[in-house]
Amino acid sequence: MSGIPWETVTLTTLSRDRTIFPKLLAEARDIAMRGQEGKLVIHTPWGIEWKPFGLPRRKRPLKSVVLGSGIAEAVEKDVSAFLQRRQWYADRGIPYRRGYLLHGPPGSGKSSFIQALAGSLSYDICVLNLSERGLADDKLIHLLSNIPERSFVLIEDIDAAFNKRVQTSEDGYQSSVTFSGFLNALDGVASGEERIIFMTTNHPERLDPALIRPGRVDLSLLIGDASSSQAKRLFIQFYGRGEEEPSGWEEIQEDELTALGNSIERLVEEEMQAGGKVSMAALQGLFIRSSAREAADGLRSLFKEQRTLKP
Numbered sequence: 001m002s003g004i005p006w007e008t009v010t011l012t013t014l015s016r017d018r019t020i021f022p023k024l025l026a027e028a029r030d031i032a033m034r035g036q037e038g039k040l041v042i043h044t045p046w047g048i049e050w051k052p053f054g055l056p057r058r059k060r061p062l063k064s065v066v067l068g069s070g071i072a073e074a075v076e077k078d079v080s081a082f083l084q085r086r087q088w089y090a091d092r093g094i095p096y097r098r099g100y101l102l103h104g105p106p107g108s109g110k111s112s113f114i115q116a117l118a119g120s121l122s123y124d125i126c127v128l129n130l131s132e133r134g135l136a137d138d139k140l141i142h143l144l145s146n147i148p149e150r151s152f153v154l155i156e157d158i159d160a161a162f163n164k165r166v167q168t169s170e171d172g173y174q175s176s177v178t179f180s181g182f183l184n185a186l187d188g189v190a191s192g193e194e195r196i197i198f199m200t201t202n203h204p205e206r207l208d209p210a211l212i213r214p215g216r217v218d219l220s221l222l223i224g225d226a227s228s229s230q231a232k233r234l235f236i237q238f239y240g241r242g243e244e245e246p247s248g249w250e251e252i253q254e255d256e257l258t259a260l261g262n263s264i265e266r267l268v269e270e271e272m273q274a275g276g277k278v279s280m281a282a283l284q285g286l287f288i289r290s291s292a293r294e295a296a297d298g299l300r301s302l303f304k305e306q307r308t309l310k311p
């Protein structure tokens with residue numbers, strides 16, 4: 001009964017009928033799988049293995065993450081093309097891997113999009129924190145070559161992973177994944193195993209060219225601050241009539257909603273022309289706390305506030 005997080009259960013039977021056990025195990029497995037169905041499972045390293053972290057989460061609908069025009073589609077298309085080309089890679093002796101880098105300002109939807117995409121493909125996510133205590137080059141190689149089936153590897157804030165090499169934290173701990181160790185782990189021994197890595201950063205300019213060369217990062221995309229059309233789409237999505245339970249705000253007729261959406265679009269457009277910007281996360285925050293009719297005023301104050309805060 002030890003071995004956290006796993007437990008050992010010993011089963012014995014008085015009868016000679018051992019077929020009881022496979023049946024019991026199959027049923028237990030079915031019940032456990034049912035609990036994960038339609039959910040997103042996050043894995044984290046446990047020693048040199050991956051273990052599910054926390055309970056499976058509800059999937060986030062892919063369309064709830066509103067990216068710039070064509071961006072979500074480009075990534076989706078690239079991932080599905082990759083997934084259909086296993087044999088093509090094998091025939092040419094190319095390691096069956098794909099790397100993605102999503103870069104851009106905070107709160108633009110990078111992490112949300114990766115989670116939603118994984119959910120839509122029924123993939124899990126293996127979150128790798130390169131500065132985690134106790135993680136060293138050799139463990140990393142092992143982890144990256146033993147990824148659970150149908151999983152994305154997610155490495156957030158990749159620019160920050162190696163800056164700590166020379167820094168020692170208060171308790172004298174030093175990160176021990178080296179940059180060259182990481183590159184080696186990425187390249188690894190060629191094998192037919194599928195591997196899809198997503199990396200995110202707010203500072204692509206700080207990344208070493210060796211990291212983002214093709215083969216390590218195959219597709220790099222900017223996920224930017226809100227454009228005026230993204231702002232409008234998020235607005236409509238927020239206050240539009242969904243299939244689910246009521247939002248709690250008063251119902252708004254379709255044409256009023258469109259008119260309000262247009263004024264949000266115009267406000268963002270004007271602000272951008274004046275050199276301002278707003279993140280999708282800030283818009284989400286505003287929409288959560290205001291009704292559809294209050295949102296435009298709220299946005300005006302948000303812009304005013306941002307301008308006074310500007311250095």
Ligand SMILES: Nc1ncnc2c1ncn2[C@@H]1O[C@H](COP(=O)(O)OP(=O)(O)OP(=O)(O)O)[C@@H](O)[C@H]1O
Nearest residue numbers: 064065066067105106107108109110111112280281
């Ligand atoms: N494009 C978007 N569409 C819908 N919601 C968004 C979008 N961008 C951000 N959000 C909302 O803002 C919050 C933060 O988003 P998220 O964590 O995905 O940003 P991020 O780009 O990963 O930021 P960071 O660079 O700081 O990690 C989430 O609650 C998310 O729902």
Ligand SMILES: [Mg+2]
Nearest residue numbers: 110111156200
């Ligand atoms: Mg993020």
